[in-house]
Amino acid sequence: MRYISTRGRAPELGFDDVLLAGLATDGGLYVPAVWPTFTKDEWAAMAALDYAGLAARIIAPFVKGSVIEKQIGEITKAAYAGFTHKAVAPLVQLDTNLWSLELFHGPTLAFKDYALQLVGLLFDHVLKARKSRITVVSATSGDTGSAAIEACKDRDAVDIFIMHPAGRVSDVQRHQMTTVLSKNVHNIAVAGTFDDCQNLVKDMFADSRMRGDLNLSAVNSINWARIMAQVVYYAWAALRLGAPHKEIAFAVPTGNFGNVFAGYVARKMGLPIAKFAVGSNKNDILTRYFETGAMTANGVVPTLSPSMDIQISSNFERLLFDVYDNDGAAVTSLMDRFKQSGEYSVDAKVHARILQMFSGTRLDDNGIKRVIKETHTATGYVLDPHSAIGVAAAQAAKLPVGTPVVAMATAHPAKFPDAVQSAMGQRPALPPHLADLLTREERFTTLPNDLDQIKAYVRKHARHT
Numbered sequence: 001m002r003y004i005s006t007r008g009r010a011p012e013l014g015f016d017d018v019l020l021a022g023l024a025t026d027g028g029l030y031v032p033a034v035w036p037t038f039t040k041d042e043w044a045a046m047a048a049l050d051y052a053g054l055a056a057r058i059i060a061p062f063v064k065g066s067v068i069e070k071q072i073g074e075i076t077k078a079a080y081a082g083f084t085h086k087a088v089a090p091l092v093q094l095d096t097n098l099w100s101l102e103l104f105h106g107p108t109l110a111f112k113d114y115a116l117q118l119v120g121l122l123f124d125h126v127l128k129a130r131k132s133r134i135t136v137v138s139a140t141s142g143d144t145g146s147a148a149i150e151a152c153k154d155r156d157a158v159d160i161f162i163m164h165p166a167g168r169v170s171d172v173q174r175h176q177m178t179t180v181l182s183k184n185v186h187n188i189a190v191a192g193t194f195d196d197c198q199n200l201v202k203d204m205f206a207d208s209r210m211r212g213d214l215n216l217s218a219v220n221s222i223n224w225a226r227i228m229a230q231v232v233y234y235a236w237a238a239l240r241l242g243a244p245h246k247e248i249a250f251a252v253p254t255g256n257f258g259n260v261f262a263g264y265v266a267r268k269m270g271l272p273i274a275k276f277a278v279g280s281n282k283n284d285i286l287t288r289y290f291e292t293g294a295m296t297a298n299g300v301v302p303t304l305s306p307s308m309d310i311q312i313s314s315n316f317e318r319l320l321f322d323v324y325d326n327d328g329a330a331v332t333s334l335m336d337r338f339k340q341s342g343e344y345s346v347d348a349k350v351h352a353r354i355l356q357m358f359s360g361t362r363l364d365d366n367g368i369k370r371v372i373k374e375t376h377t378a379t380g381y382v383l384d385p386h387s388a389i390g391v392a393a394a395q396a397a398k399l400p401v402g403t404p405v406v407a408m409a410t411a412h413p414a415k416f417p418d419a420v421q422s423a424m425g426q427r428p429a430l431p432p433h434l435a436d437l438l439t440r441e442e443r444f445t446t447l448p449n450d451l452d453q454i455k456a457y458v459r460k461h462a463r464h465t
């Protein structure tokens with residue numbers, strides 16, 4: 001499979017280079033040059049596969065020509081072997097036509113594990129074939145750091161450095177990162193804010209000598225391989241509920257538009273998906289876009305669903321490229337306008353096309369608490385604040401009668417115990433394998449918000465050279 005940039009001016013690459021590159025050199029995001037598709041009969045036959053088997057089948061066309069092409073079956077098996085539910089991504093029925101797809105049975109209890117557990121293995125296999133190593137450097141305000149650490153720990157070809165703002169992440173989130181004692185994992189508590197951490201990462205990437213010496217790499221959600229891995233659970237849920245013979249809808253709590261874009265890819269591949277109901281919190285740039293056709297950035301406000309406190313949905317660029325029929329110049333001009341003025345509008349015809357497939361809903365913190373409480377009262381089921389936004393989006397979506405709706409449960413409620421407790425008066429417990437998390441031995445290094453000291457630390461501990 002060849003990959004092209006959404007801005008149309010970067011070299012075409014194969015899967016292995018796209019995996020390692022992240023962003024394209026023209027500032028765009030990589031997408032497959034053609035969307036692979038399966039026939040109705042092929043989809044129907046996939047209903048017999050287990051999660052790892054389905055993953056291998058769906059991923060196969062995307063990794064054609066890669067050094068890992070022949071091993072994809074064993075890699076997906078290893079990636080999902082440690083998940084704590086036999087179904088990997090179980091469906092729980094909440095109402096006549098409403099299901100919760102539980103995407104929190106991976107090591108860090110959030111849906112990012114479903115992509116990153118696979119991506120960590122892919123890195124290791126591709127780098128070993130190339131006899132190379134990478135140094136992953138990333139900043140985190142909570143969830144991404146632990147998922148990336150669990151994905152990269154003990155991988156021979158990867159060293160990982162995660163910076164978090166000292167004293168500013170929750171106890172559960174910190175322990176999920178700092179109790180991983182593997183030799184290739186380095187947690188740095190920076191005496192500063194999350195923005196300081198992010199600036200330190202940017203400055204390190206801007207230092208081309210350091211970047212080259214250490215083969216610096218990122219694991220953020222603009223990486224195509226993460227999207228690819230997420231297509232699998234859309235197909236998994238749809239096949240359980242009657243696809244390809246029946247239409248299904250999805251409701252997705254969204255920040256960067258990565259998760260919901262993976263659903264769009266599943267639709268491009270031939271699954272009958274009627275609609276995507278996109279949920280936002282108070283940071284509602286997407287909801288406003290669906291209402292008006294204009295993308296306008298405002299400031300970010302903190303909410304009870306912190307993993308969605310984002311104002312720029314980077315992966316929306318991939319959707320624009322597709323609905324503009326792969327016109328890289330059109331996408332470039334929209335993105336340039338956004339960078340300059342914080343605003344762009346989409347052509348009316350294109351906007352109408354987008355509205356046929358997507359609808360938007362916003363939910364503020366009071367709404368989040370109300371949905372958690374109502375769902376618990378009606379069904380006994382406990383939602384986390386992000387998943388509550390998914391359920392609200394499902395309830396607001398106008399769908400043909402009888403269409404099953406799958407709401408994505410993107411985190412375990414015990415990751416956000418304070419919010420859940422304030423909504424329904426009970427504190428959710430961590431699952432048994434993490435029950436002792438807060439008493440486990442921690443290891444991290446505290447460093448000042450000083451680029452030279454942090455660079456020296458990373459150089460000293462990275463194995464690349």
Ligand SMILES: *Cc1c(COP(=O)(O)O)cnc(C)c1O
Binds near residue numbers: 221
């Ligand atoms: C990252 C995250 C999201 C947002 O996902 P996107 O792919 O950025 O849309 C939603 N919920 C949780 C719990 C997350 O960790």
